[in-house]
Amino acid sequence: MDRSQLLKGLLDIIVLRVLDNEDGYGYEILHRLRKAGFDDLGDASVYGTLRRLYRAGYLSTYVQPSESGPHRKYYSLTEPGRKYLREMRDAWEDVSTKMRHLFDVPKKG
Template identity: 35%
Template structure:
């Protein structure tokens, strides 16, 4: 069972990290996340994250005709998004290290 609140907090950073690798579109992001173990993730969860990241200035979007059909939105990370990702990674590392100690999961 996956805690949805915990997932929501981590997902934004993971989506941003995928986009930071290279300009990409929604379905490709979803595939990458699924391949990484986010198997219960669906479009209804991911697209609101993309909207929130764009609204907060972390990513930008451009539209282009897809070779396979309708217009596709391509996302890329802004300077503010790169800064946000760096801060997220630092916070995530600190929080998980502390949690491992409390939960007695030290290696």
């Protein structure tokens, strides 16, 4: 089954959640996502989501020097980003509860 459409709809909450506890730069964010089991997410999708969330004001950026190469652009949640993440989490929990209920309802016939 192609889960890409489902993941595409969840990309905002996934990326924001990964940045909720700790800022990160692109490659590091991808690594955290892979570690969390999101191997199906394409690099371009994640980078595009970071840019979109930044343009929406949910993320801010800053540059840090790197000892192992070029400077890195770090992403950090803004206060509107934290609020958006809370709203998305509430929506996710609501939908998740309803879906669990639907799957627990016995089939007729």
